[in-house]
Amino acid sequence: MIALNIAWTHLTSRKRQTAVSLVGVVLGVAFFLAVSALMRGSEKDFITRLIDNSPHITVSDEFRTARLQPARLRWPDDLVEIAGLRPNNETRGIRGWRYRLGQIESLPGLKAAPVLVGSAVLLFAGQEQGISLSGIVPARMRGVSSIEEKLVEGSLDDLEANPGGIIIGAGLAEKFSLRRGSTVNLVAGGGSNRSLTVVAIFRTGNAGYDESQTYVLLKRAQLLLGRPDRVNRFIIKLADASQALLVASRIEAMGTYKAVSWAEASEDILNVLFVRNVIMYSVVSAILLVASFGIYNTLSTIVMEKTRDIAILKSVGFQARDIRHIFVLEGLIVGTLGSVLGLAVGAGLMQLMASVQIRPPGGTAMVNLPVWWGGEQFLIAAGFALLSCLLAAWLPARKAGRLHPVDILRGAT
Amino acid sequence: MSVVLRAQGLHKILAGDVPTTLIKDVDLEISAGEFVCIMGPSGSGKSSLLYLLGLLDVPTHGTIALDGVNTQGFNDAQLTQLRLEKLGFVFQFHFLLSEFSVLDNVCLPMRRLGRWPEAQCHERAMSLLTRLGVAAQASKLPSQLSGGQRQRVAVARALANDPLILLADEPTGNLDTVASANVRQILHDLTRELGKSVIAVTHDPKFAAGADRRINVVDGQIDPDWQPL
Ligand SMILES: Nc1ncnc2c1ncn2[C@@H]1O[C@H](COP(=O)(O)OP(=O)(O)O)[C@@H](O)[C@H]1O
Ligand SMILES: [Mg+2]
Numbered sequence: 146m147i148a149l150n151i152a153w154t155h156l157t158s159r160k161r162q163t164a165v166s167l168v169g170v171v172l173g174v175a176f177f178l179a180v181s182a183l184m185r186g187s188e189k190d191f192i193t194r195l196i197d198n199s200p201h202i203t204v205s206d207e208f209r210t211a212r213l214q215p216a217r218l219r220w221p222d223d224l225v226e227i228a229g230l231r232p233n234n235e236t237r238g239i240r241g242w243r244y245r246l247g248q249i250e251s252l253p254g255l256k257a258a259p260v261l262v263g264s265a266v267l268l269f270a271g272q273e274q275g276i277s278l279s280g281i282v283p284a285r286m287r288g289v290s291s292i293e294e295k296l297v298e299g300s301l302d303d304l305e306a307n308p309g310g311i312i313i314g315a316g317l318a319e320k321f322s323l324r325r326g327s328t329v330n331l332v333a334g335g336g337s338n339r340s341l342t343v344v345a346i347f348r349t350g351n352a353g354y355d356e357s358q359t360y361v362l363l364k365r366a367q368l369l370l371g372r373p374d375r376v377n378r379f380i381i382k383l384a385d386a387s388q389a390l391l392v393a394s395r396i397e398a399m400g401t402y403k404a405v406s407w408a409e410a411s412e413d414i415l416n417v418l419f420v421r422n423v424i425m426y427s428v429v430s431a432i433l434l435v436a437s438f439g440i441y442n443t444l445s446t447i448v449m450e451k452t453r454d455i456a457i458l459k460s461v462g463f464q465a466r467d468i469r470h471i472f473v474l475e476g477l478i479v480g481t482l483g484s485v486l487g488l489a490v491g492a493g494l495m496q497l498m499a500s501v502q503i504r505p506p507g508g509t510a511m512v513n514l515p516v517w518w519g520g521e522q523f524l525i526a527a528g529f530a531l532l533s534c535l536l537a538a539w540l541p542a543r544k545a546g547r548l549h550p551v552d553i554l555r556g557a558t
Numbered sequence: 559m560s561v562v563l564r565a566q567g568l569h570k571i572l573a574g575d576v577p578t579t580l581i582k583d584v585d586l587e588i589s590a591g592e593f594v595c596i597m598g599p600s601g602s603g604k605s606s607l608l609y610l611l612g613l614l615d616v617p618t619h620g621t622i623a624l625d626g627v628n629t630q631g632f633n634d635a636q637l638t639q640l641r642l643e644k645l646g647f648v649f650q651f652h653f654l655l656s657e658f659s660v661l662d663n664v665c666l667p668m669r670r671l672g673r674w675p676e677a678q679c680h681e682r683a684m685s686l687l688t689r690l691g692v693a694a695q696a697s698k699l700p701s702q703l704s705g706g707q708r709q710r711v712a713v714a715r716a717l718a719n720d721p722l723i724l725l726a727d728e729p730t731g732n733l734d735t736v737a738s739a740n741v742r743q744i745l746h747d748l749t750r751e752l753g754k755s756v757i758a759v760t761h762d763p764k765f766a767a768g769a770d771r772r773i774n775v776v777d778g779q780i781d782p783d784w785q786p787l
Contacts, residue, residue: 147669154657457653460614461667461715462642464635551615554649554727555605 148467151458152474155447162446166439167483170530173436174487177429177526179494184425186517188418195414196407197291198349200380201389204249204257204396204404206239238375245400246379254384255392258285259376261366265333267359269321276317276357278333280366280376289382292347292360298325299345308362310344316356318346333369341365430529437533440479444472444541448548455545456553465546472545476538477531484527491526562722562755563588563611568620570606570778580606581617582778588723588755593746595766596759597786598775604759605727607775611757612645612725613637625722642671646716648726653712654700660687660711661696667718686714690744706737713745717752724749726758730765738762761786 156163239245242259249257261280266273283301286292293301297315304310311331313323323329327343341361349355367373381396383389389406396404408415448455455468499516563586570581580603588594588611596604609615611622613629616637621630625644629637641647646667654663664683668674674682687693690710692703700708709729716724729745730738746768749756758765763786766772774784 147666151655158657453653454655457655458666459638460612460641460647462638462670462719464638466635467670551609554609554614 148470149474152471152478155451155471156475156478159443159447162443163479166436166443167479167486169436169439170433170479170483170534171487171490173433174484174526174530175491175494176432177529178488178491178522179498180429181425181522181526182491182495182516182518183498183514184422185519185522186515188422189517190515191414191418195411196386198351198354199407199410200290201255201383201386202381202393202396202404202406203410204239204245204379204381204400204402206237206377207403209397209403238372238377239379239402242376242379245402248399249379249381249396252392252395254388255381256289257379257381258282258289259363260378260380261363261370261372261376262378263334263366263370263372265331265359265369267317268330268332268338269323269327272321274317274320274357276359278331278366278369279358279360280363280370281360282363289380295347295349296345297348299343301345303344304360304362307342307344308365309339309341310361311341312345312347312360313343314355314358315346315348316352316354317359318343320356331369334371337369337371339365339369426525433530433533436483436530437537440476440534441537441540443479444475444538445544447475448472448541448545451545452548452553455548456550459548459550460554468548469542469546472542473535473538476534476542480531480534480538483534484530487530488523488527560590561587562590562625563757564623565611566621568607568610568617568622570603570610570615571618580778581610584620584775584778584780586773586780588757590722590755591750591753592771593749593756593769594758595769595772596757596775597761597766597772598781598784602775603778604775606778608725608727608757608759612647613641614647642667642719644722646719646721646724648709648712648716648724648729650728650731654708654715656700659697659699660692660703663700663711664714664718667715671719673719683714683718686717687711689748690714704737705733706740709733709737709741710744713741713748717748717754721754723755723757726756726760728759728761730760730762739764742768 238261246257246259249255259282263278263280265276265278267276281290283305286301292312296312299312301312304312311329313329318324321329323343323346325343325346328340329343330338330340332338347355361369363376367375381392383392386407390408393404393406393409396402458468459465495516495518498514501514502511503514504511565584565586568581568584569579572578572580584607596607598604606615610617613622613624613632621628623629624640627640629640632640654660655666658666661680661683664686665679668679668682669676684693684696687696690713692707692710692714695703695707695711700711703711709732713724713729716726724745726745730741733741742762742765745756745758758769760766766786774781776784
C-alpha cells in the first residue's frame with residue numbers, strides 16, 4: 146500500500162510536529178474520557194441512590210383516569226349522558242390484593258411486597274410528632290426495599306419476632322432520645338392507641354425520611370389504621386431497573402391500578418441529567434475539536450512542503466484520489482494512535498480519580514469519586530477523535546488532490 | 559514507422575486580464591522509437607509544449623492523440639491513467655521523493671500501476687538501475703547521490719512502467735559537463751536499445767546532434783529556420 150507508506154514516511158520524517166499534534170489528540174481523548182467517566186459516574190451514582198432508596202415501581206390504590214360508569218362500559222359506542230355524577234365511596238385499598246400480588250409476581254425478573262401506608266401521631270413523653278406509618282411483611286421486604294441495609298441497630302427479624310415492635314429512623318430517635326427497647330405510643334386513624342417498642346433504628350441520610358418514616362408489621366398497621374386485611378400499595382424491585390417503565394405499563398394493563406415507575410416519578414431529575422450530559426459532551430467534544438486543529442495545521446504544512454512530491458506523484462500517474470488518500474491516512478494514523486494512547490491515559494486518569502477520596506461539603510463520610518467504567522464512553526471518545534481527525538485531514542487532503550503539477554513544475558524550473 | 563503521438567493545431571492560451579498565448583498552432587508527429595529534441599530560446603514555450611504533449615496540461619485548442627487514442631475531452635483521471643501507462647518524465651531537477659530510497663523511487667510507478675508483483679517490481683527496478691550504472695546506490699536516499707546519479711535514477715523511474723514515450727525537460731540542464739555528457743549518452747543508448755520514443759527539451763547542441771530530429775520552438779510556434787547560438 147503505497148499511500149500508507151508515503152503517509153507514514155511524511156509523519157515520521159516530521160517527528161516533532163507529529164508528536165505535538167499527537168499529544169493534542171491524546172490529551173483531548175484522555176480528558177474526554179476522564180470527564181465523561183466522572184459525569185456519567187456521578188449520574189449513575191445519583192440514579193442508583195434514587196432507585197435504591199425508592200421502589201422501582203409502586204402500585205397504589207389509585208387510578209390513572211376516572212373510572213368509567215357501568216352504563217358506559219355496557220354501551221361504549223352509544224350516547225350515554227351521565228350528569229351530576231357522585232361515585233360511591235370506595236373502600237380504600239387494593240381490592241383482592243393477594244390475587245393481584247400473585248399476578249404481578251408471576252411476571253419475570255421482579256419481587257414485590259405488599260405495604261399498608263398511613264399516617265399516625267407518635268406520642269412520647271408529652272411530645273407528639275406526625276409520622277408516616279408503613280405496615281410491612283418483613284420477609285417480603287428483603288430484596289425489595291433497601292431498609293434492611295439501612296438499619297444501624299436491630300434487624301428485620303426483631304420486628305418479625307415482636308408484633309408490638311416498631312422501626313424508626315435515626316432522626317426521630319435523636320429527636321426524642323429513643324433507643325432500642327424504648328416504648329412509644331402511637332395514635333392512628335383507627336382511633337386506637339397502642340404502645341410499641343422500638344426494635345430497630347435505620348439511617349438513610351435523607352433527613353425528612355429519617356425523622357418521619359416508621360415501620361410496623363402489616364397486621365399491626367391494619368389494626369392501628371382500622372383497615373383489616375387491606376394493603377394500599379405494592380412496592381416492586383426489578384432485576385433490571387431500566388425496565389421499570391415497560392413493566393409498570395404491563396402491570397397497569399393487567400389491573401387498572403396505577404403503577405408508577407421510578408423513571409416516571411423522577412422524570413424531572415432525569416431531564417436535568419440529560420441536559421447535563423448534553424452540556425458535558427459539548428464541552429469535551431470542543432476539547433477534541435481544538436486538538437484536531439493541530440492535525441489540520443500539521444497536515445497543511447506537510448502539503449505545502451510537499452508540493453514537489455505531489456507534483457511528481459501526479460505526473461508519474463497518481464490520481465488526485467490517491468493523493469487525497471495519503472493525507473486522509475495521515476490524519477487517521479494520528480487519530481488512531483492518539484485515540485489508543487488517549488484511551489490509555491484517560492483510563493489512567495480514571496483510575497487516579499477513582500482512588501481519590503473526598504469529603505463532600507456538609508457531608509460526614511469520605512466518599513470515592515464516582516467513576517463509570519462503561520465501554521460505550523471509550524467508543525464515543527475514540528470515535529469522536531477519529532471523526533475530528535478525519536475532518537481535520539480532509540481539507541488539506543482535498544487541497545493536495547487539487548494541486549496542478551504544471552503549476553508546481555513551472556515554479557521549480 | 560508508426561506514429562505514437564500526433565498533435566494537431568495545438569494552442570495554449572492562458573486566461574487573465576491580458577490573455578497570454580504560450581503555444582500557437584503547433585502540429586507535430588512522433589514516430590515509434592524516434593528521438594526528438596526540442597530547442598529554442600529561453601521562455602519560448604518549450605516546457606509548455608512538453609507539458610501539453612505529456613498530457614500534464616490540456617491545450618486550449620487542438621488535439622493530441624497518444625498511441626492512437628484521441629485525448630480530447632479526457633478528464634484529469636483519464637489523462638493521469640494514460641500518463642501512468644504510456645509516458646515517463648524526467649525534469650531538469652531530479653524530483654525524486656527525498657524520504658524514499660532510490661529503489662523505492664523507481665518502484666513507485668510500478669506499484670501504482672500494479673501490473674507486476676512486488677518481487678518483479680524489484681527485479682525490474684534493479685535491472686534498470688544496473689543499466690543506468692546506479693545499482694550500487696539502490697538502497698541510498700536521493701540526498702546521498704550526486705546530481706548525475708540522481709538524474710539517472712530519475713531516468714530509471716521514467717522507464718519503470720515500460721512507457722511508449724519518454725519526455726525530458728532539460729534533463730542535463732542542471733549538471734556539470736562530465737555528468738551531463740554521461741546522462742546524455744546513457745539516455746541515447748538506453749532508449750535506442752529499448753526502442754522508446756524520446757521527446758527532450760534541451761539547450762545542449764551535442765544533445766541535439768545525436769537526435770533523429772530537431773524541433774525549434776520560437777515564441778510558442780514551430781520555426782524550422784531557427785539556429786542555436
Ligand atoms: N503561469 C504563467 N503565467 C504567465 N506566463 C507564463 C506562465 N507560465 C509560463 N509563462 C510564460 O510562458 C512562456 C513560456 O514558458 P516556458 O514554456 O517555460 O518556456 P521555456 O521552457 O521555453 O523556457 C514564458 O515567457 C513564461 O514566462
Ligand atoms: Mg523550460
